Amino acid sequence: MTISHYNTNLFQFLEASPSPFHAIEQLENNFSNNGFIQLHENESWSLEKGNSYFLSRQQGAMIAFTLGEDEDETDGFRILTAHSDSPCLQLKPLPAIASKGYSQLGVEVYGGSLLAPWFDRDLTLAGRVCCTVDDGSLQVFLINFKRPLLTIPSVAIHLNREANSSHSINKQKDLPPVIGLLDGGGKNDLKKLLKDYLKEQFSNNTISKILSFDLFCIDTQKPSLLGFNNDFISAARLDNLLSTHSCMSAMTKASKKKNCMFYIANHEENGSMSAAGAQGSFISSVFERIIPDGEKRQINYSNTFLVSVDNAHASHPNAPDTMDPAHDIALNKGVVIKVNANQRYTTNSLSAAIFKTICATAEIETQEFVMRSDMPCGSTIGPLTAAQLGILAIDVGAPTLGMHSIRELTGSRDPEMLYKCLVQFLASDVHKQLLHRSPR
Numbered sequence: 001m002t003i004s005h006y007n008t009n010l011f012q013f014l015e016a017s018p019s020p021f022h023a024i025e026q027l028e029n030n031f032s033n034n035g036f037i038q039l040h041e042n043e044s045w046s047l048e049k050g051n052s053y054f055l056s057r058q059q060g061a062m063i064a065f066t067l068g069e070d071e072d073e074t075d076g077f078r079i080l081t082a083h084s085d086s087p088c089l090q091l092k093p094l095p096a097i098a099s100k101g102y103s104q105l106g107v108e109v110y111g112g113s114l115l116a117p118w119f120d121r122d123l124t125l126a127g128r129v130c131c132t133v134d135d136g137s138l139q140v141f142l143i144n145f146k147r148p149l150l151t152i153p154s155v156a157i158h159l160n161r162e163a164n165s166s167h168s169i170n171k172q173k174d175l176p177p178v179i180g181l182l183d184g185g186g187k188n189d190l191k192k193l194l195k196d197y198l199k200e201q202f203s204n205n206t207i208s209k210i211l212s213f214d215l216f217c218i219d220t221q222k223p224s225l226l227g228f229n230n231d232f233i234s235a236a237r238l239d240n241l242l243s244t245h246s247c248m249s250a251m252t253k254a255s256k257k258k259n260c261m262f263y264i265a266n267h268e269e270n271g272s273m274s275a276a277g278a279q280g281s282f283i284s285s286v287f288e289r290i291i292p293d294g295e296k297r298q299i300n301y302s303n304t305f306l307v308s309v310d311n312a313h314a315s316h317p318n319a320p321d322t323m324d325p326a327h328d329i330a331l332n333k334g335v336v337i338k339v340n341a342n343q344r345y346t347t348n349s350l351s352a353a354i355f356k357t358i359c360a361t362a363e364i365e366t367q368e369f370v371m372r373s374d375m376p377c378g379s380t381i382g383p384l385t386a387a388q389l390g391i392l393a394i395d396v397g398a399p400t401l402g403m404h405s406i407r408e409l410t411g412s413r414d415p416e417m418l419y420k421c422l423v424q425f426l427a428s429d430v431h432k433q434l435l436h437r438s439p440r
């Protein structure tokens with residue numbers, strides 16, 4: 001089986017997006033190449049029906065929107081939302097550590113990482129660096145070393161006989177990766193490493209000083225198809241770049257006739273409370289500028305439907321008891337609708353009925369996920385955005401194993417199935433049938 005065109009694109013996007021900043025850069029390139037007009041928050045806008053626009057905030061969040069030719073500002077929007085960040089290890093501001101002749105880097109755990117799989121991997125560094133350049137001005141550079149630079153070596157089983165039975169990980173002591181040996185040659189100088197890289201990659205700029213950075217440890221292994229029949233995709237950051245990519249692809253394909261919006265937020269993995277996160281003001285401020293009239297904006301919200309896309313747990317063959325037995329989730333068997341009675345997901349019977357109808361039209365199956373009643377449920381940006389704007393919403397996603405591991409697994413047909421449903425949604429009016437029906 002050869003790799004599909006869709007998965008080839010997805011793999012390129014995953015590889016080119018080692019950090020949220022790189023993901024947003026990819027999105028900017030994509031929308032710009034597809035005729036979307038770039039906006040900036042610090043400029044005034046003059047918007048026209050039939051046009052598509054995009055803007056980013058702090059390089060970590062993005063909104064793209066189309067003002068439909070056939071709709072006006074009270075007709076509501078079809079919104080797709082996902083997030084740009086993934087759990088990982090982030091460098092501390094002063095990361096240099098020396099121990100037993102090794103040069104190491106101090107790291108913080110970003111988000112809810114599954115830590116054990118981070119050991120013994122060939123890691124690199126990627127993210128953004130802020131510098132002063134020759135003429136005294138400040139500049140931001142995205143960097144991705146790509147080559148293996150770091151690793152977190154396990155302690156041998158001979159020296160830790162409990163390693164396979166009761167091993168716990170101390171985030172301060174056990175995680176600093178090694179980056180070299182201390183031999184007096186100044187190799188523990190991260191800033192020199194960054195400067196040399198920047199000199200090589202951006203030869204037009206002479207860096208005079210590295211001021212600050214957001215740098216992440218990233219696995220160098222590329223995404224791959226896996227399995228006897230290539231049933232699986234194995235890759236880093238499927239949560240949530242798989243969804244980001246499917247939303248981007250659907251938004252790019254959408255016609256200019258209907259009001260559509262694409263919203264990618266940062267910082268979902270640590271609670272979304274930031275200017276670029278879903279608890280921030282980004283989406284509401286964009287709506288205030290698209291529809292300045294307060295009453296019209298509220299009418300717009302009441303006609304809007306949001307599909308929040310984030311990965312869902314698939315049933316695990318070695319841990320079948322982790323799922324509700326009546327709600328098994330299989331790979332390559334359809335898009336997952338996520339339900340939680342306590343509103344950790346936004347799905348309710350109205351939004352589920354709408355989304356199932358859309359998927360049926362796209363000829364894609366759906367599956368329904370609910371947590372076991374004796375386990376707490378995760379959440380995502382759907383509830384935050386729906387509550388902030390007061391809009392009807394649903395949480396859906398592609399089924400995944402090993403969520404928040406350095407390497408996650410999904411079905412090889414799942415990303416494209418999700419994409420097809422999102423394309424159908426952006427072309428659909430079906431949500432308008434249920435939005436204002438009150439029971440009698």
Ligand SMILES: [Zn+2]
Nearest residue numbers: 239240310311
């Ligand atoms: Zn996620």
